[in-house]
Structures are given as C-alpha cells and as structure tokens.
Amino acid sequence: MTDKKRTIKYQRRKSLIAGYLFLLPSVTVFLFFAIWLLVYTVYLSLMKSNILTQTSRFVGLKNFKNLFQDPVFIRSLTITVIYALTTVFASLILGFLFAVLLNQKIRGIRVLRSLFFAPLMTSMVAISVVWMWIYHPDYGVMNHLLGVFGIRPLQWLSSSKTSLLSLIIMGIWKDCSMCTVLYLGALQNISTDILEAAEMDQTSGVRTLWKIKFPLVAPTTFLILIMQVIQEFQMFTQVNVMTHGGPAGSTQTLVPLMYEKAFTYLDYGNSSAMAVILFLVVLALTIMQNRLSDKKVFYQ
DSSP states (O other): OOHHHHHHHHHHHHHHHHHHHHHHHHHHHHIIIIIIHHHHHHHHHTEEEETTTTEEEEOTTHHHHHHHTOHHHHHHHHHHHHHHHHHHHHHHHHHHHHHHHHTSOOTTHHHHHHHHHGGGGSOHHHHHHHHHHHTOTTTOHHHHHHHHTTOOOOOTTTSTTTHHHHHHHHHHHHHHHHHHHHHHHHHHTSOHHHHHHHHHTTOOHHHHIIIIIHHHTHHHHHHHHHHHHHHHHTOOHHIIIIITTOSTTTTOOHHHHHHHHHHTSOOHHHHHHHHHHHHHHHHHHHHHHHHHHHHHOOOO
C-alpha cells in the first residue's frame, strides 16, 4: 500500500471517528429518553409497586386487565379519541381553506399571514388562560356573541354538556394555525405550469381547488395527520389549566389521568399501563396512515 493510500485511509477513519463523536451526545439522549424510558415503562406496567414500602411484585398483564374493566379509563380513552379525531380533521379542512385564501396576491396579506402564525409562538398555558376568559359565563366573548343572536349564555367550562366542546373549539383554533402555515408553503410550491394549464382548460376555481391543488399537497396532509394525531392524543395542558378533567370527568383525557394515577395516587403500575396503551394506539394509527399514504399520497 502506497503512502498516499495510507494517508487517505487514515483521513477517512479520522473523519468517521469524529462524526461518531459528534453524534454521541444526541444518540445518548435518544437512547435514554426514547428507548430506555420506553422499556422501563413497559417493565413498570407489568409490576405492582408500593412506594411506601419500596417493594414491587410481578403481576403480568393484570394492570391492563384492570384498566379495561375500569369505566373511568374507558371513558377517558373515548374522550381522548373524540377530541383528537374531531380536532385533527376540522383543523385540516379549515387550515387548507385558510391557506388558499392567504395564498392570494392582495394588499396586506403578509400581516394576515403573521396573525395566523402567532398561536404557534404562544405558550399553551397563556392560550388556555385567554380562552378561560373568552369562555367566562358572565363577561366572556363567547356568551357576548351568543347574546347578539338572542341565545342564552352557556356555562362553557362548568357544564358537562359543553366542556369538551369548549376544548375542541380551542384546539381547532390553535391547530388550524399550524395547518395553515404548512399548507401555505405547500401551495406556494405547486408548479405554475400546472395551474396555467388548468386555466387554459377553463377549469372552474372549485374544481381546480379540489381536483388539482388538494391532491398536490397530499404529502403535507399526510405530515400534518401524523404530527397532529400524536400531539392531540398527548393533550395535557389545556385540561390541567382549564378544567382539571371536570366537570364530572367530561374532559378527563388519558395523559391527565395518567398523571393523576402516578403522582396523586402513586399507582405507577396502572399509570405505566395507560402509557403503553396510548403508545400502541398512536403507533397503530401511524401505521394505518403510512399504509394509506402509500396508496393515496403522490410526491411530485
């Protein structure tokens, strides 16, 4: 082997080692927070622990069996699914329509785009506090608007009939902003040749919207679906700040219930079992979306 080849081989090895060293912190954090904690959660879900006596015993799938016999958990899972699916699909449709409107070349459009981006930069706690004021039964904006149409004021957050709807409306408002921003970027990347061809064929605006633009942003739709489903199934802050799971458990979603089981009742076995079930539900939905995208999503 010549000296030149030895030098090249040495440089490659040196670069490879340097690359691994730079990756080491990120890989370490990933292995701990993603892999090890997942494994440890599964381990805890199979155990019955007593923090007072610091003892644990293996109970197998008993924690999972207990959960599916627990009406509180079943109700919480149902509420989570209703909230997630309603919020995701409503924000997808509204986000796309708003993106189409914001994609027009009119005066002041940049200011409107900035307003739609604002919720993404705001703390969820701050948003929840503002919406608590909006829903206030005496001087809230919502009841004021209802009064304009002659509708009696509603107890938005303190009635089991409207509390979940209140969270859904706020969730759609918040998620719609992200959907709008992502869809706007996707619409601006559509080739002008395609749109010009549609104009030459005298295709109507509505037909262009649903037959050309919407299919071309399908990859963005798939991305939003994945991100939103994962996010909404882990919804916590809104419930913790605005309703605390009430009234009468009407807004008790899975993550707040997991938190309560673990840190109020110190029941780490059932809490970890809930976390495993939540992980499996989100994983199943993600796999379904991936398989659907193979048939329905087309990349330019």
